[in-house]
Amino acid sequence: MEKERCVIVGGDAAGMSAAGQIRKRRPDADIVVYERSGYCSYSACGMPYYIGGLVDSERRLVVRSPDEFRSRGNIDVRVRHDVLAIDIPKRSLRVRNLENGREHTDFFDKLLIATGARPIVPDVPGAGAEGIFSLGTLETGISVYQHLLGQEPRKAVVVGGGYIDLEMAEAFCLKKLDVTLVDRAPQVMGGFDPDIASLIGEAITQTGTKLLLNEAITGFETDSGRVRAVVTENRTIEADIVVLGLGVRPDSGLAASAGLPLGPKGSVAVDRRMRTSVEGIWSAGDCAQVVHLLTGVPVHIALGTVANKAGRVAGITMGGGDAVLPGVLGTAMSKHCRYEVARTGLNEREAAEWNIPVVSSTIRSKTRAGYYPQAEDIHVRLTASKESGRLLGGQIVGGQGAAKRIDILATAIQGEMTVAQIVDLDLGYAPPFSMPWDPVQIAARELLNALGGE
C-alpha cells in the first residue's frame, strides 16, 4: 500500500495546526505544505507589536520554521510556493515555485485548503502609492517596519476602526508618530454596541490619537509615487505613512476556481469537521466558514483562535480521528495603549438581525479593589435573551485586567448559562485582581434586575 499523501495549501495557523494533528495520527503519511509567503506558522497578530518596537525581531513572531517542521515532524513545508490550480477529478495541484518561476504538478489523497484571507483595499485613486500598507502577510509587516526605519515618517494615518487599527495606532504612538484614525462608520469597532464603542472612541482620543468618524476616504494625494495625504469627504490629512485596516476577505479564489461551493462572504463552505462537499478535501482558517454557536448559521470570522481550532479539527479528521468544531462566538480582544477592549457573542444589532428579543445593560466598575493601586475603570455590557434570561453577549472596555474577563462570559455563553447563574458564579477574588463581586457579576446583577429577576 502506498503512503497516503496529505497536501496542505497555506502554512499559517490553520494549515500548520492541521499538519501537526495529521502527523500525530499518521506517522507514515507524506505531509506537504505549500506556502506562498516566505514564512510559515507566524503570528500575524504580533505584527503591530513588532512594528511598535515591543518585539525586537520579526523572527520572534515565527513560532516554528520550515526546517523545524521538517526535522521534528517530518512535515515538508515549501515556502514561496504558490498553488495555482486544483484539479479535483485528477486529485492534482498546479504549483509554482516563486523563487525560480518553475511550475510542477503534485497529487494528493487528502487536501486541506488553508489559504487565509486578504486585506480589503479600497478602490480609490492613489491606493497603490508607496507608504500605503495593508497588513496581511508577515512580509507586509516587515515592509512597514522598514518604512519606519528608512523614511522616518512623522504623520501616520490608520484607515479603519477595527482591532488591527487600534493596535496599529498604538504601534505608531509608541514610535512617537502623530496618529490619526479615520473610519467611515459613525463609531469605531463595529462589533460593539454604540455606548461601548463611544467609550472606546474616548479612550483612543485620550491616548493622543486623533479620531475622525463618519469620514469615508476618497483617495490619496501622492508625490513622486509616495503618499503625501489621505483625502476624505471632509478634509485632507497629511500622511507619511498609511495603514489600511478595512477588514479582510476569504482568499478562496483557488477553491472557487476548482468548483468548490462557497459560503458567507465567499468563504469555503465546510461542515463542522471542516470537510468541503468534495470527499477528501477540507478547508479551514480565514478562508473557510465556521458555524456561529448561538445562531447555528455559517459565518466568516477571520481570527487566529478560530483558525487554530478549525485547523486542529481538520487535522484530526484528516488523520482518521473524529472531532467537530461546535461553533464560535466571535470572541475577540484588542488593546490601545492603556485601554483594553473585548467582546463575545451577539451584540444588540446582531440580536435584532436574528429577531431575538434581548435586554442589555452596561455598568461601570473597577478592575481591582477600589483602594488598590492602579484600580481602573471597567465598563461591562451584557446582552441576554428576554425570554430565557440566557446570556447571549458581552462587551468590555477598561484598564489593565479588563479584557480577559470576556472569557468568563464566553464560557458562560457556551455553558448556556442564564444571567442569574452568572450572579451565582464562584469567581476568584483578591484585592489586586478584582472586587468581591467581579465586574461581570455586577453587570449580571444589573441585567437580572432589568429582566425582572431578584
Added chain:
Amino acid sequence: MEKERCVIVGGDAAGMSAAGQIRKRRPDADIVVYERSGYCSYSACGMPYYIGGLVDSERRLVVRSPDEFRSRGNIDVRVRHDVLAIDIPKRSLRVRNLENGREHTDFFDKLLIATGARPIVPDVPGAGAEGIFSLGTLETGISVYQHLLGQEPRKAVVVGGGYIDLEMAEAFCLKKLDVTLVDRAPQVMGGFDPDIASLIGEAITQTGTKLLLNEAITGFETDSGRVRAVVTENRTIEADIVVLGLGVRPDSGLAASAGLPLGPKGSVAVDRRMRTSVEGIWSAGDCAQVVHLLTGVPVHIALGTVANKAGRVAGITMGGGDAVLPGVLGTAMSKHCRYEVARTGLNEREAAEWNIPVVSSTIRSKTRAGYYPQAEDIHVRLTASKESGRLLGGQIVGGQGAAKRIDILATAIQGEMTVAQIVDLDLGYAPPFSMPWDPVQIAARELLNALGGE
C-alpha cells in the same frame, strides 16, 4: 401593623450585603446592625495591602461608614456593640455597648447572625506577647501597621502557609523586612496539589522570603512581654514581629449558646436560603456553612466572595424575595510579589476523599504571546472525572495575568463542562493577553489526551 424589625449581628460583608437587600424590598422595615468592632463594611482582604503601604489610609478599606448606611439606606448601624445572647423563644437579644459598658435588650422579628470567623491562635507559650498578631478585624490590621511605624521591626515571621500568609509575607517584603514564612505542613497552600504547591514554594523563595516547611511552632521567646523569637521543633527564628495566619474558625458561639444547630467546623447550619432551623433566624458569612457545588455537602469556607453572596441571598429571602446560593467551589486567589496563585473546585486529595476517580495533568505555558514583553510562565493543573470527563478542579500559579484565568475554570465547572468542551471554548486572544490557545485550553488538551480523547 407594626413595622417589621430586622436585626443583624455583624456588620461586615454578609451582614451589610443582607441589610442592603432587605432595605431594597422593605422600605419600611427597621433594620438594625450590631457590630462589635469600630467599623462596618470594610475589606478585611485589603489589610495586607494597607500594612504593606500600598493603601494610604485604613479609611480607604471601609466601603461605607455607619453614617453613610444611616443616611443613604436608613440602616441603623451600631458599631462597638457586642451581642451577648439571643433568646429565641422571646425573640430578643442582650446587647452591650462597648463604649460605656451598658447593656440593653432588643427584639427582632427577623434575625441574621453574621458574626464572621475568628483567627486560630496556637496554644503555645508566649502566644500572647506584644508583637504577635492574628489578622481578624480591621483594628488588628491597624495595630500591625502602627507596630511597624512605632517599633520599626526588622525581622518578620509569618506562621502559616495560606492565602493571607503569602500576602502578609509580601507586605513585609514591601516594607523591606527580613521575612521568614514557617508552616508545619510539608507544603504551602493546603488547597493545592503538591506539584503546584511546590512551584508556589519556589516562587516564595525567589522573592527573597525564607521558607521553612514541616516545622511546627512550639512557642515564642519574649523579652519584657515582647516577642523576640519564634521557636519551632528545629530552630529558633529571631522575630520583631509575628503574624499568625493559621486559618479561622466560625465565630458561632452566640448561635450555639442560643441552641441553634451547628454544621461543619462549628459553622451555623443553614439551608441554601441561609435559613437556620429556627423560623425567622438566618445566618450567613464566615460563621455559617455553605454547600459545596460538586459534592452537595455542607462545608465551611471563609471567603469574602462567599460572604457577599450568602449575605445577598439571606437579605433577599429576609426581605420576602426568593433566592438560593446553589453552592460554592472554594475559588480563591492570592499574590506574592510577582507571583499569582489561584484554585477552584476539587484537588486530587479532595477528590480522593469523596472517592471520585479523577485524572489530572499540569502544563507550563506563557501568560502572553511568547514574544510579547513580560510574557511569564504560567502553570495550569486541571483535574477531571475519569468517568465523565467533566472538569472538577483547577489550580494556577504564574506571573501577571495568571490567577484570574481561574474564573474560566470556575465558570466551566459551574456549567458542568467536560474537558473536551473547554478545548472548544471560544476564548479571547490578542498577543498582550494570551496565546491563540489560552493556557487553560492547552491544559485541557493535555488532560483530554490523558483521558483518552482526541
